[in-house]
Structure formats: structure tokens, C-alpha cells
Amino acid sequence: MKVLVGVKRVVDYAVKVQVQKGAVNLKNVKMSLNPFCEIAVEEAVRLKEAKAAEEVVALSIGPKQATETLRTALAMGCDRAIHVSTDLRTDYMELQPYAIAKIIQKIVDQEQSDLVLLGKQGIDSDCGQTGPMLAGFLGWPQVTFAANLNVEGNGITVERETDSGTETIKIPSLPAVVTCDLRLNEPRYATLPNIMKAKKKKVDTIKAEDLGVDLTTHNEVVEVFEPPPRKEGIMVESVDDLVSKLKSAGVVA
């Protein structure tokens, strides 16, 4: 099977973002590979190592620096990469899941992929929509929040995590879209020799505008604001004091 893996360049999970001029400030902010996409890459590379996949292609939509994110995916074991270049913000402010899914659809058609692995959501926009939308556009079966994936014959069996327990979904034959959740695997660390090798792997760049996809936003972002600062606490001297304060705040009867 041919696997296409989506990798998104997002604000690093450890960064404390700040809002400036109605948007999250991205200047001089540390960016990295979206953790859920990292899990998707790991799963794709494992499929290749198990000889279930013949080729793994990494795809990223974003500015010039998205190629660094792709190099990480290549260092982890992807065979080659496609960079759809755009300077539009991919954190929902300018490019939204609808258009992103349409872009990925074009690449899937071009690559004739059998399995698309995506992270379940980007940690910047937290939408979780790209995978399901893509499946809808392609008319393919989808499984989201995958916690376990097994190749069986021409298809796959996926366990997905839900709030009420684990669900097992069998897709008898590919193609399919799967979005990956935390428990699916523990991504590998890239070793230096692999990082060196990755520099020589192929990265093709296509301009987003050249794909013939409507990139306009369908949803308007009305306001972006930081959560209100934590209110100062009060030190209490005793349990009785605590109880009386909770009562006067109406927290307990």
C-alpha cells in the first residue's frame, strides 16, 4: 500500500502563546511537528518496516519552514515528502480544515494513496476536522482517534478510543483515512545518521494556489483572546476558615 502522512508545523506544545492584534503571536515563537502528526508518522514508518506499506510520503502545508518539519518526518523514516507552500496561516486564522482537506484530496489523487494517516487534531487549532472532511470529500471510510492499527488482508482493523471505552472498527478493504491518537504508539527519536540521510531525500514543492483549490475561509474568526488571568488566592488559617470562605462564595451550601 502507498501511505500518505500529514505533518503539520505548529506552535511547540511547551510555548505559552500570547495574543497580539487579535491573533496568536507567531513571531520568534518556537514551532515544531504537531505531536499527533508525529504519532501518525511513526505508525506509517512501522507499516513500512513491517513490509505492509511499500512507500510512505509525508505532506505538509505551510510556509518555507514547513520543509524542516518534513525533514523530521523523513529522518523518522518517510521515503519522500511533498511541501504545499503557502504563507497563509494554518492555525484556523486564514486556512481552515475545509480548504486543507481539499488540498490533501488533490495530493491523494496525484499520489494514488491507499491509506492517509493524519494526527487527530492540530494542537494550534484543535479542530479535529481535517481527517473526517477529507474522508467525506474522497468518499472513503474513516476511523478517528486510532489507538491501535492492524493490517488484515486487504484492509485494516482499528481500535479507537472513545469516552465510553474502546471501539473496534474493521475496514475490509482500503483505501481509508485514519486519524491518530496518543495511545497509538510512542514515536521514535531520529538518530543523527538518519537525519543526515533525510537531507538527501526528495522534497517536492507545489504552490497552494496552483492546485486549483478554493482557499477562502468559510468561517470568520470574530475574536481571539487569552483566558482571564488567574485571580489571586487567599491563604486561610484553618479548616473552619476554609469552610466559611467556601460558603460565602456560594461554592458549598
Add this chain to the structure above:
Amino acid sequence: VIISPKYVEDVSKILRFANQHLIPVVPFGAGTSVEGHVCALEGGISLDMKQFQNIMLPGEENNNEEDDQVMMPDPIARVGAGVTRKTLNKALRHTGLQFVVDPGADATLGGMTATGASGTTAVRYGTMRENLLEVECVLADGTLVKTGTRALKSSAGFDLLGLLCGSEGTLGVITSVTVKLHPIPDYVVAAVCVFDSLADAANTVATLKLCEIPVVRCELLDSTSVAAFNAMIANEKTSNGGAKETKQMEVKPTVFFEFQASSEESLQEQVRLTESITKDFSGSNFQFTSGEEERKALWAARHNLYYASINLRKGATDAVLTDACIPLSKFAQVIDATVRDVEELGVIGPCFGHAGDGNFHCILPIMEDDPEDYIARVHQVNDNLIQRTLRAGGTCTGEHGIGYGKIKYLEQQYGPGAVKMMEAIKKSLDPNGIMNPGKVVNYHR
């Protein structure tokens, strides 16, 4: 009072204020130190460095955006004092590089510098001192200090890095450090070997090092430790109804090895040579494996040692952990004598060591309702082993530091001259004695 500053200038302001008003200041990292380092013996300010979280990765400072033909970045990272080693390694995970000093706990880089930390990889990569390049700190009077260099060696002036490393917060507050990084290994193999005596194990390790086999980890468990592990898994078997697969180990001194290399051939060569050396010293049952899960299983006795030791005394929740470092030629002798001492004093205390460094620890489980007599005997074991260590030309602490419990050994270990020199340095850098008073040296204003 707990203060959590965010900027170096704030640390300077706080210290100037504290110095003026004679308020003690105790720097705080992750609080994983074990010799009472963060105990505020005289009250004052606990200076929590947790907001110093900046991480600058290799190549990030000279970010050349246009050019694709950049020089290979130096394998170094500059981090805020509050960054823990696991946080640093997580940030490094796609660079192919890692920070190798591993004291077990997830300590902060500032704390590791202040305590001169080391761990299981010291045999190959050295301690915190060998992995430090630069340190930024603030002195008691608020002076900002930058010292060290990114160059790989230097002869420029007094070795302030060496002075600050291990100073345990008594000379200043460390705000950031630049550390060396090493490549993440391509190939790793874990091995285990059993010996008839501690002396055989020690001789094996000494020979290994003389043959320049670059063993990365080399841990020794005494028979009591192995028995503790066997007891622990036997208990698990009965409670699981025999579900666990873990095999009992031979109750003999056992060495756990870890080898790393950039090629499989190089690794196989290291393992082959090591196995042949073990045979020269009665080594038996040499096993090795490379898979990640199998390596964890092979090292299970070493990884679970603390809990297995605590389990030797039903109801124990804590332990006294000793720390001494001896020249390798006397290593086995000191451990043997300690094991006998533990038995004679009628306490429980398995021993294990970082054999490659001659550093050993005795884990003495204690309970809340232990009679004073038992606790006294436990401390006697520690005192005795330190005496033995000093007589053998060793040091009263290999990695845990002095804190306030071991100040009494410094004069015995070094003689009055060195102690006087340390007190003079303390007096000159912290005349009001506000920096972590009561630790490392006896100094009061």
C-alpha cells in the same frame, strides 16, 4: 517565603534585597536532591527557579534563514536553570542529540550543576562537570556572572565553572547553563553477568576500562540486592496467581552492562570482548540482548532495586541512601566490609554501585515506628562505610553532595588547608552568609 522569579534581573534584585536585610536564600530546582540541600535551616526565601524554562537548541542562536549550506551546529544547548533533563531531551528528540547525564530523578539542569550531579552514564560520558560549557549565575550581592566558554577547552583565568559546579547554592544562584550534547546511539545492547565475588566483578570492570571498551553503563548489585529482587518477583507471582514471567536470578554479585555504538559490528565486538574478560574472572551466565523490551527485562533487577530493597522490610516506605566513592582497586573490599558490617549490626541494607566509577550506595529501608536504636545502627553503617572509604583514599560523597550531613567529614577527607580555603571563598563571595546557610561549609557572618 517562596519566590518564583522569571528574569535574571529579578534574581539580582531579590538577592540584593536579601543581602541587605540578611535574609537567607535557598535556590530550588526540582527538589530531588538527597542531602538536605533545599532545607531552609534558617528560614528565609525559597527561590523557585521553575520559570527559567528557556531552551536554545543546537544551531538556534545563529539562525541562518537564507543559507542552506550552514555549518554543522555545535552539539550544545543553552537552557534556563529550571529546565529538567527530561524536558531538554524531549526538546532535542528530533536533533539526533541527547543530554546524557542521568541521575535517575528528573532534576533541573541548574540543580544538577549546583550538586555536581552524575549517574549511570558517568563511566562513559563523565559527570555534570565534564558536560558543562558555560554557567550564568547571580552572586549574593546581586552581581551577574557569566563564565565558561562554548569553545571545547579553555585556560582563561580561574576555573569558575568548577567552583560553581557542586557549590550547592552556597555561592550564588545559577540562572542558566550551556551543556554538551552527545549523539543518540544507533545501536544499544544490554548485558548481564554473574560473578562468584565482588572482587571478581570489580576486576572485570577495571580490565574492561583498561581495554578501552567504551561501556556506557556498568552497574553492580550485591547478593542481597539480587535476593531482594527475587523476593519481590516471588511476591508478585503469588499475588498475580503466577502470571508474571520474570525469572529468579542467581543470588550472586551481578553486573549489568550497557553498550552503545554507531554500527552493529562495533557493538558485537564490544560485547564479545567483554564476555571474554568476564570469563577471566569467574564470570558466568553472560546474557545480552538488543531489543528495547528485552533490555528492560534484562535490567529489571537494577531498575527495580529501590522498591525491591524497601520491600525487604514490610511496612518500610523510605530508606537511608548512602553514597561513597572509592578507587576501583579498593572498591570490592569496601563493599564487602560494608556488607559484613550491615549483617553484624543487624540491619537490612542491600548494596549496589556504579562499578565503572567505584561509586556505591547502600539502601537501608526505615520505617516511621523504628526504634531509635535501629535508626542509630543504620546511621552507624553509613558512618562506618565513610570511614572505610576515607581510609581507602576515597571521597565521602561520589554524587549526592555534602548538604549539611557530611560537613563533618570534609576536614577528615581534605585536611584543614582545603577546608580553610573553602571557607575563605565562601566568606569572600557571600560575606553575610545568606546563600543556603548551613550547607557545605560552616560559615556564619
